[in-house]
Amino acid sequence: MPICADDVEWVEEPSMNFWESTFLPAIFGGLQITGSHVVDGKTVTHQYPEEKPVLPLHYRGVHRLNKDEAGRVKCVACMMCATACPAHCISIVATEAPKDDPLWNGRDKFPLSFELDELKCIYCGMCEEACPCDAIELTHIYDLVGTTRAELVFDKNKLLSVYDETKDCGLDPVRTKRGALSGCSEFATLPTLGPATSVKADDRAAKAPSPGVIHD
Amino acid sequence: MPTVYIDDKSIELAPGEKLNCIQAAERAGIEIPSYCYHPALSVVASCRMCLVEVGEKKPDGTVSIPPKVFPGCQTPVKDGTVIVTNSKRVLDAQKATLEYLLLNHPLDCPVCDQAGECGLQDFSYKYGRGYSRLNEPKNIKPDKDYIGEQITLFTDRCIMCTRCVRFTREYSGTGELQIINRGSHEEIDIFPGQPCNNKLAGNVVDLCPVGALCSKDFLYEQRVWWLKGKDSVCPGCSTGCSIRVDQNNDVLYRLKPRYNPQAQGHFMCDEGRFGWKYISSEKRLRQPYQKQGAGLAPSNWNAVMPAVKTAIGTQVKAAPTKFAAIISPWTTVEEAYLLAKLLKGLSPDVTLALGPVRTVGGDDQYPKTVTGAPPKEVKFTIRAEKCPNRRGVEGVLEHFQGSVISFETIASQLQSGALEGLYVLNADPEAMFTADFVQAAKGLKLLVVQDLLESPLANEAHFVLAGAAWAEKEGTFVNHNGLAQSIFRGVRGPGEARPDGRILWELNDRKGLFRASTVRQEIADEIVAFAPLILGDLGEHGVMLNSSEPVVAPALQPA
Numbered sequence: 001m002p003i004c005a006d007d008v009e010w011v012e013e014p015s016m017n018f019w020e021s022t023f024l025p026a027i028f029g030g031l032q033i034t035g036s037h038v039v040d041g042k043t044v045t046h047q048y049p050e051e052k053p054v055l056p057l058h059y060r061g062v063h064r065l066n067k068d069e070a071g072r073v074k075c076v077a078c079m080m081c082a083t084a085c086p087a088h089c090i091s092i093v094a095t096e097a098p099k100d101d102p103l104w105n106g107r108d109k110f111p112l113s114f115e116l117d118e119l120k121c122i123y124c125g126m127c128e129e130a131c132p133c134d135a136i137e138l139t140h141i142y143d144l145v146g147t148t149r150a151e152l153v154f155d156k157n158k159l160l161s162v163y164d165e166t167k168d169c170g171l172d173p174v175r176t177k178r179g180a181l182s183g184c185s186e187f188a189t190l191p192t193l194g195p196a197t198s199v200k201a202d203d204r205a206a207k208a209p210s211p212g213v214i215h216d
Numbered sequence: 217m218p219t220v221y222i223d224d225k226s227i228e229l230a231p232g233e234k235l236n237c238i239q240a241a242e243r244a245g246i247e248i249p250s251y252c253y254h255p256a257l258s259v260v261a262s263c264r265m266c267l268v269e270v271g272e273k274k275p276d277g278t279v280s281i282p283p284k285v286f287p288g289c290q291t292p293v294k295d296g297t298v299i300v301t302n303s304k305r306v307l308d309a310q311k312a313t314l315e316y317l318l319l320n321h322p323l324d325c326p327v328c329d330q331a332g333e334c335g336l337q338d339f340s341y342k343y344g345r346g347y348s349r350l351n352e353p354k355n356i357k358p359d360k361d362y363i364g365e366q367i368t369l370f371t372d373r374c375i376m377c378t379r380c381v382r383f384t385r386e387y388s389g390t391g392e393l394q395i396i397n398r399g400s401h402e403e404i405d406i407f408p409g410q411p412c413n414n415k416l417a418g419n420v421v422d423l424c425p426v427g428a429l430c431s432k433d434f435l436y437e438q439r440v441w442w443l444k445g446k447d448s449v450c451p452g453c454s455t456g457c458s459i460r461v462d463q464n465n466d467v468l469y470r471l472k473p474r475y476n477p478q479a480q481g482h483f484m485c486d487e488g489r490f491g492w493k494y495i496s497s498e499k500r501l502r503q504p505y506q507k508q509g510a511g512l513a514p515s516n517w518n519a520v521m522p523a524v525k526t527a528i529g530t531q532v533k534a535a536p537t538k539f540a541a542i543i544s545p546w547t548t549v550e551e552a553y554l555l556a557k558l559l560k561g562l563s564p565d566v567t568l569a570l571g572p573v574r575t576v577g578g579d580d581q582y583p584k585t586v587t588g589a590p591p592k593e594v595k596f597t598i599r600a601e602k603c604p605n606r607r608g609v610e611g612v613l614e615h616f617q618g619s620v621i622s623f624e625t626i627a628s629q630l631q632s633g634a635l636e637g638l639y640v641l642n643a644d645p646e647a648m649f650t651a652d653f654v655q656a657a658k659g660l661k662l663l664v665v666q667d668l669l670e671s672p673l674a675n676e677a678h679f680v681l682a683g684a685a686w687a688e689k690e691g692t693f694v695n696h697n698g699l700a701q702s703i704f705r706g707v708r709g710p711g712e713a714r715p716d717g718r719i720l721w722e723l724n725d726r727k728g729l730f731r732a733s734t735v736r737q738e739i740a741d742e743i744v745a746f747a748p749l750i751l752g753d754l755g756e757h758g759v760m761l762n763s764s765e766p767v768v769a770p771a772l773q774p775a
Binding site for chain 2: 076077078079080083094095096099108109132133
């Protein structure tokens with residue numbers, strides 16, 4: 001649905017009074033904070049690599065490709081990540097899942113090859129955000145080294161091995177538990193009211209943005 | 217003039233014109249969403265997506281609108297018809313219809329090939345509700361990959377618009393597809409053991425407004441939003457169907473028909489749709505070659521171009537009556553003109569001949585009838601003449617030497633030893649040069665072959681110039697009916713191969729770059745038969761060369 005004009009809220013910059021417009025209170029406020037750091041005597045440097053930093057939960061490091069319950073690659077090769085990627089570092093070749101193979105039961109399409117250039121990547125996390133089935137996720141691994149450029153183009157197997165490595169380490173839990181093709185394809189668990197993704201019924205996104213909707 | 221009012225706009229009908237609400241609104245620039253309606257097929261009004269309010273403006277100026285909605289596709293307009301497409305009643309009907317259509321739709325857009333050009337996606341976004349209230353499990357029907365050699369059916373995505381069924385019944389006349397079962401068990405299917413393999417079958421994939429019918433050839437190859445299209449013309453036969461060439465990163469993925477009332481209508485045949493695979497063949501010439509000793513040695517353009525020019529100049533000077541050129545009916549008008557201009561400029565005694573015109577069987581007309589009798593009203597013809605531009609090349613040859621010399625004549629001249637020099641400008645991937653012809657060509661003092669594929673003839677040449685396939689060059693094709701259409705460069709050729717127009721432009725010692733529209737205007741100036749090409753830009757429907765109507769030149773000629 002297009003954005004409704006009523007949903008847009010315009011915000012004006014607050015006006016400044018005389019003292020604020022001289023910027024002197026802000027300058028002295030800043031100097032006070034700097035001064036307090038000079039005299040408080042706390043150490044802020046880490047003894048890396050002996051001491052590893054504690055990273056926030058949303059840290060964006062090396063990618064992984066998740067597996068589903070059957071151990072298959074969860075990715076359905078929809079290429080939304082490659083489309084969303086601003087650095088064009090993802091290249092996927094899709095293929096049809098073999099119809100007679102019980103391993104691929106219920107799947108139409110999977111990535112024959114999935115290559116991600118970790119050097120081109122800018123670690124913005126857009127791929128993770130775009131993925132409709134939570135197949136690609138960014139982990140806490142930040143110390144990425146290699147001796148050649150080719151070594152750092154991760155293929156499907158390498159990305160799956162990152163999953164095996166990180167899924168139980170505590171820092172990178174498999175964050176969501178959506179179905180094969182996102183919540184919208186899970187017919188049995190569809191919410192009574194609300195959009196396909198599991199947004200609560202009282203969420204603004206669950207409400208129709210424009211008038212003229214038949215409410216039940 | 218009869219006037220029809222659509223929302224806040226009005227249009228005037230031509231005398232005797234019959235339009236339905238969708239067509240009238242389209243002319244006013246207003247979209248009435250629809251799935252089952254297609255201008256080339258009969259109207260069934262089954263999808264209910266085009267529901268609008270329809271009323272009448274009385275002579276006294278009052279407007280009366282019945283308090284209900286009508287299917288726009290099935291409601292004809294007349295003088296004073298008032299169509300309302302944006303009232304609350306209409307918008308509510310569209311929302312409700314879409315909710316129904318999506319009840320059993322699996323919403324597997326991530327794996328669906330149609331995503332990005334899908335009617336359900338587009339209309340859900342524009343007119344839909346954005347969420348479902350269905351609290352029951354959806355119907356899941358098994359996929360059917362046995363529907364046809366080139367088509368596969370994802371049954372659960374189908375919205376039962378029956379466009380495909382009507383196409384096979386009314387257009388191809390073969391009637392392979394049908395609906396089995398009733399109610400929510402409805403499915404598209406074939407009759408047992410009778411797959412949909414007619415020569416127009418690929419069109420049902422284009423007709424399908426959702427991702428139910430997919431092309432096996434294109435399945436999972438690309439996401440459609442990555443494809444970049446260029447307008448072109450199918451070279452498969454002399455019908456000259458208007459098409460679009462879809463490519464990404466210089467790889468051609470598919471051809472799609474474009475609507476052109478002057479050429480073929482809405483559709484194209486499967487021979488053309490899937491017959492372009494030679495473009496990415498391993499046998500494509502990737503660089504120019506020059507004869508060294510007994511064999512060919514790879515060369516480069518900087519070395520070959522002056523050498524070819526000198527060799528042709530010397531040979532024509534030595535024996536002008538014994539020099540000939542064979543111009544394939546697969547080349548564009550511009551290329552034929554540039555080569556004719558070059559050789560006739562060297563000596564008017566040089567012979568120009570038309571290349572081999574392949575014909576296969578007879579014209580194949582649709583719709584097919586049960587009895588096998590020819591159809592009463594021909595809706596589509598696959599022509600026996602398998603080349604796109606015989607008339608265009610003939611027009612050039614007639615101008616330069618008064619008559620068209622056929623390939624058979626020049627071949628017998630060659631075999632009788634009457635020729636010493638030969639320039640073969642070929643672009644036909646299946647050109648038939650017989651073993652006798654190749655044997656006779658061995659005796660030539662100069663043989664220049666400009667082609668796109670490796671061939672026995674090219675192996676005997678003194679110079680081989682790597683040319684381009686039709687999707688890799690720009691130019692003009694003239695179809696069986698005298699319709700001149702422009703083709704555009706969709707993909708780059710492999711390796712060092714160059715568009716033929718560029719090669720011939722440089723052989724003519726012309727400055728600057730080859731541009732088809734400039735050459736087209738030059739041809740129009742010089743050859744009366746091609747006068748309508750003075751437009752330069754032929755537009756998306758092309759221009760008729762033999763039309764009696766005056767050609768309207770655009771206000772501003774492109775520089």
